[in-house]
Amino acid sequence: MTSIGATVKEPGSSKHNKTGSWRTFKPILDKEKCIDCENCFLFCPEGCINKEYDIDYDYCKGCGICAEECPVKAIKMERE
Amino acid sequence: MEIPEEEFLAPGHRGCAGCGATVGVRLALKMLGKNTVAVSATGCLEVITTPYPETSWKIPWIHVAFENAAAVASGVERALKSQGKDDVNVVTFAGDGGTADIGLQALSGAMERGHNLIYICYDNEAYMNTGVQRSGATPYGASTTTSPHGKESFGEDKPKKNIPMIMAAHGVPYVATASISYPEDFMKKVKKAKEVDGPAYIHLHQPCTTGWGFDPSQTIELGRLAVETGSWILYEIEEGEFKITYRPMQRKPVNTYLESQKRFKHLKEEEKDRIQEYVDQVCAELKI
Numbered sequence: 001m002t003s004i005g006a007t008v009k010e011p012g013s014s015k016h017n018k019t020g021s022w023r024t025f026k027p028i029l030d031k032e033k034c035i036d037c038e039n040c041f042l043f044c045p046e047g048c049i050n051k052e053y054d055i056d057y058d059y060c061k062g063c064g065i066c067a068e069e070c071p072v073k074a075i076k077m078e079r080e
Numbered sequence: 081m082e083i084p085e086e087e088f089l090a091p092g093h094r095g096c097a098g099c100g101a102t103v104g105v106r107l108a109l110k111m112l113g114k115n116t117v118a119v120s121a122t123g124c125l126e127v128i129t130t131p132y133p134e135t136s137w138k139i140p141w142i143h144v145a146f147e148n149a150a151a152v153a154s155g156v157e158r159a160l161k162s163q164g165k166d167d168v169n170v171v172t173f174a175g176d177g178g179t180a181d182i183g184l185q186a187l188s189g190a191m192e193r194g195h196n197l198i199y200i201c202y203d204n205e206a207y208m209n210t211g212v213q214r215s216g217a218t219p220y221g222a223s224t225t226t227s228p229h230g231k232e233s234f235g236e237d238k239p240k241k242n243i244p245m246i247m248a249a250h251g252v253p254y255v256a257t258a259s260i261s262y263p264e265d266f267m268k269k270v271k272k273a274k275e276v277d278g279p280a281y282i283h284l285h286q287p288c289t290t291g292w293g294f295d296p297s298q299t300i301e302l303g304r305l306a307v308e309t310g311s312w313i314l315y316e317i318e319e320g321e322f323k324i325t326y327r328p329m330q331r332k333p334v335n336t337y338l339e340s341q342k343r344f345k346h347l348k349e350e351e352k353d354r355i356q357e358y359v360d361q362v363c364a365e366l367k368i
C-alpha cells in the first residue's frame with residue numbers, strides 16, 4: 001500500500017524526548033501529608049504523576065501546577 | 081467518579097510547561113479509552129504532540145490540515161462504519177481558530193450530516209501556535225498581535241463568537257461547554273458525548289500560559305476564575321434541553337480574572353465595567 005504523507009508507527013514515541021531537562025523548579029511530594037485527592041494526577045499537563053503519586057522526573061517540566069492545586073500543600077517546589 | 085489511571089497521551093510532548101491543552105486531551109482520552117481514533121486540526125496540540133518522527137498519541141491519530149478536521153473525522157467515521165466497526169469512538173480535537181473560523185464550514189457540514197462523532201474544541205481564545213493572533217473566539221478587550229492595545233485600540237473590539245450555541249442551532253443531540261479546571265464535569269460530558277448516537281460537540285475552555293500571560297502554575301486557577309466570575313459558563317444541551325451544570329456559589333468580580341492576565345492588563349476602568357456589565361447581563365438571563 002502506498003501511503004501519502006508521513007506515518008509514525010511507534011505509539012507514544014515522544015517518550016524518547018525527556019522533557020525533565022526543561023525544569024528549573026522541582027516538585028517534591030510528601031506522601032505523609034497527602035490526602036489522596038488526585039488533583040496533582042488529574043492536572044499535570046505531562047501526565048507524569050501516577051495514582052501512587054510518584055512523579056516521573058524524566059518528564060516533569062516543573063510548571064508548578066501540582067503544587068498550586070494540592071489542597072494540603074503536600075508538594076513543594078524546590079530550585080534544581 | 082472512578083478515573084482510569086491509564087494515559088493515552090505520552091509525555092515528552094513539546095507543550096509549554098503548564099499547557100492546558102494537554103490536560104484537556106489527557107482527561108478526555110481517559111473517558112474515551114483505547115478504542116478511539118483521534119483527528120486533530122493544525123494548531124498547538126498537533127504541533128506539540130507530533131514532532132516528526134515522534135508522536136505522543138497512543139491511539140490512532142490523523143492530521144490533514146487546519147480547516148478540515150471535521151471533514152476528516154466524517155470520513156474516518158464513515159470508513160469505520162462501512163467496515164462494521166460501530167464501537168470505535170471518533171474524536172476531533174481542534175483549536176478555537178480551527179473551529180470558530182477556518183474549520184467552521186467543515187464542522188457545520190459534519191453536524192448537519194449527523195455523523196456519529198465527538199468534536200472537542202480546545203479554546204485558548206487565539207491562534208497560539210502562530211504567535212497569538214486573534215480568532216473569532218478571542219474575548220472582548222483582549223490584546224493579541226492582531227488586536228493589539230495602544231493609542232488607537234484597546235484590544236479586541238468584538239465579543240466572543242458563541243460557537244456552542246451555533247452548534248446547538250444545528251439541532252445535534254449533544255452540546256456542552258466545559259473547562260479543564262472542572263475535570264469531573266468535563267469528563268462526565270465526554271462520557272455522555274461518547275454514548276450519544278450522532279454528533280456531539282464540547283467547547284472546552286483552556287487557559288494558555290504563553291498567550292494569556294500568566295505564570296504556568298496558574299493554568300488551572302485561571303480556568304477556575306473564568307467560571308467563578310461568570311466569564312465562562314458550564315452547561316449542556318441534551319436533545320434540546322438546556323441545563324447549567326455548575327453554578328458558582330457567589331460570583332467573583334470579573335476584574336479578579338482580568339487582572340491576573342497580561343492580555344487584559346491595559347484595560348481602563350470603563351472598559352472593565354463594560355465587560356462586567358456584559359457578564360452580569362448574560363448571568364442574569366441564565367440565573368447565575
Ligand SMILES: Cc1ncc(C[n+]2csc(CCOP(=O)(O)OP(=O)(O)O)c2C)c(N)n1
Binds near residue numbers: 123125178204206
Ligand atoms: C490554511 C492554513 N492557514 C494558516 C495556517 C497557519 N496556522 C497553523 S496553526 C494556526 C493557528 C491555530 O490556532 P487555533 O486553531 O486556535 O489552535 P492553537 O494553536 O491556538 O491551539 C495557523 C494560523 C495553516 N496551517 N493553514
Ligand code: SF4
Binds near residue numbers: 047062063066
Ligand atoms: S510540576 Fe508540572 S509537570 Fe511537574 S509533576 Fe507537577 S504538574 Fe507535572
Ligand code: SF4
Binds near residue numbers: 035053069070073
Ligand atoms: S494534590 Fe496533594 S493531596 Fe491531592 S493527591 Fe496530590 S499530593 Fe495528595
Ligand code: SF4
Binds near residue numbers: 094128
Ligand atoms: S502556546 Fe498555549 S496552548 Fe500552545 S503549547 Fe503553549 S501553553 Fe499550550
Ligand SMILES: [Mg+2]
Binds near residue numbers: 175
Ligand atoms: Mg487557539
